[in-house]
Amino acid sequence: MKIQLSDRFTYGKLIRFTLPSIAMMIFTSIYSVVDGFFVSNFAGEVAFSAVNLIMPFLMIVATVGFMFGTGGTAIVANTFGKGDRQKANRYFSLFVYTAFTLGAFFAILGFIFIRPIASLLGAKGDLLEHCIVYGRIILITLPFFVLQLVFQSFFVAAERPRLGLFVTAAAGITNMVLDAVLVTLLPLEYKLAGAAIATAFSQFIGGVIPLIYFFKKNSSILRLGKTRFDGKAILKACTNGSSEFMSNVSMSIVGMLYNLQLLKFAGETGVAAYGVMMYVSMIFSATFIGYSIGIAPIFAYHDGAKNYDELKGLLKKSLRLLGISGIVMVTAAQLFAVPLAHLFVGYNKELMTLTVSGFRIFAIAFPFMGFAIFGSGFFTSLNDGLTSAMISFLRTLVFQLSAVLLLPKIWGINGIWVSIIVAEVMAVTFTSVFLIIKRKKYHY
Known part of the structure; x- marks a missing residue:
């Protein structure tokens, strides 16, 4: 039986x-991990370091998709909850068109200025040239990646989350197959370009398939069509999604700082080790992000319909599920640290030792990470972009930035790994404060 946003939800x-x-x-995280696996094992440590060095910048450029996806979904689902289907679809079309346009604009700027940007991030020599090659290829299809990120949220609002999974799977399988062909068969000097081409094709597919689906007559509650410019709605979507925008931009900035600190303390080996941790942690954190994306339209709908008892029940159920998931994840991370590290850097004993020890420390942050990610997404779904942005801003740009600057001075490279734990604990503390303060306002 089809589950609708208006339903009463059991566990x-x-x-x-x-x-x-x-x-x-x-799945999105896994095919990113596969990309890293092929680059690391077939293109070498320098190429792998280049991908990890330039990736935070690429994610900053693509973050406009997260912003309009999460921020726009809250508005569209809330409008459906109020019973205005036509207006909801106008908003939906407006947000998709605006996100694509901005994605194309930022991609052009990134393509032009990729060299000075990579230099600013600390790349020199071969590392710099690898960053430029990989970055420019990815930027060609970046507007479609922006669409993919937008539609990941809107598929849920359209009550078609399984279709969203299908599209992501299609894009991911494309990436994996092309990685296996291009990275393994091309000469060494072209392997990194092959990996970038594989990713670019997958981004194109991830953006085009949902675009075609929503333009055609379909069985979902959303459809792309005519709209009109509405600056107020765009501003509201940006405000709602500012937390996700802030979170992703801040995490990318922090990622750049991590790389700079690691270059200082451990050279390219440290950057490669951090890259492995990021790939693996993406799979764990993806569970929390996916849950937040999946439940956000439900919160928004019931808030719009003023079903406050259901809203309160959903919040309690979510907090319990997140607590259980966090315990399971940190346990799994400790158990599988060695085989996961071996998968990427088994060819280098020193690099593997550094990766395992760092990941086991880093993984302690997972239970706290889930609550902070959910808290930000929860306030976005209630159209409280300011509170959501505050949580994201404190979590990433303030706490993580401060920790990664200060703690390495005390504990050296281990201070870099510990910094994420300190930042997530502080973020959860402030998230709890916001949840308590806002209870009466949102009736939960």
């Missing part, structure tokens, strides 16, 4: 509805 129904979004984000 089972909630898990079934959010599971495709969780799987979608995990």
Whole structure:
């Protein structure tokens, strides 16, 4: 039976509805991990370091997709909850068109200025040239990646989360197959370009398939069509999604700082080790991000419909599920640290030792990370972009930035790994404060 946003949700129904979004984000992370696996094992440590060095910049450029996806979904789902279907579809079309246009604009700027940007991030010599090659190829299809990020949220609002999973799977399989062909068969000097081409094709597919689906007559509650410019709605979507925008931009900035600190303390080996941790942690954090994306339209709908008892029940169920998931994840991370590290850097004993020890420290942050990610997404779904942005801003730009600057002075390279734990604990503390303060306002 089809689950609708207006339903009353038990634990089972909630898990079934959010599971495709969780799987979608995990699958996205897995095919990114596969990309890293092929680059690391077939193109070498310098190429792998280049990908990890330039990737934070690429994610900053693509973050406009997260902003309009999460921020726009809250508005569209809330409008549906109020019973205005036509207006909801106008908003949907407006947000998609605006995100694509901005994505194209930022991609052009990035393509032009990629060399000075990579130099600013600390790349020199071969590392710099690798960054430029990889970055420019990815930027060619970046507007479609922006669309993919937008539609990941809107598939849930359209009550078609499984279709969103299908699109992500199609894009991911394309990336994996092309990686296996291009990276393994091309000469060494072209392997990194092959990996970038594989990713670019997958981004194109991830953006085009949902674009075609929503333009055609379909069985979902959303459809792309005519709209009109509405600066107020765009500003509201940006405000709602500012937390996700802030979170992704801040995390990318922090990632750049991590790389600079690691270059200082451990050279390119440290950057490669951090890259492995980022790839693996993406799979774990994807569960929390996927759950937040999956449940956000439900919160927005019931807030618009003023079903406050259901809203309160959903919040309690979510906090319990997140607590259980966090415990499972940190346990799994400790158990599988060695085989996961070996998968990427088994060819280098020193690099593997550094990766395993760092990841085991880093992984302690997972339970706290889940609550902070959910808290930010929860306030976005209630159209409280300011509170959501505050959580994201404190979590990433303030706490992580401060920790990664200060703690290495005390504990050296281990201070870099510990910094994420300190930042996430502080973020959860402030998230709890906001949840308590806002209870009466949002009736939960």
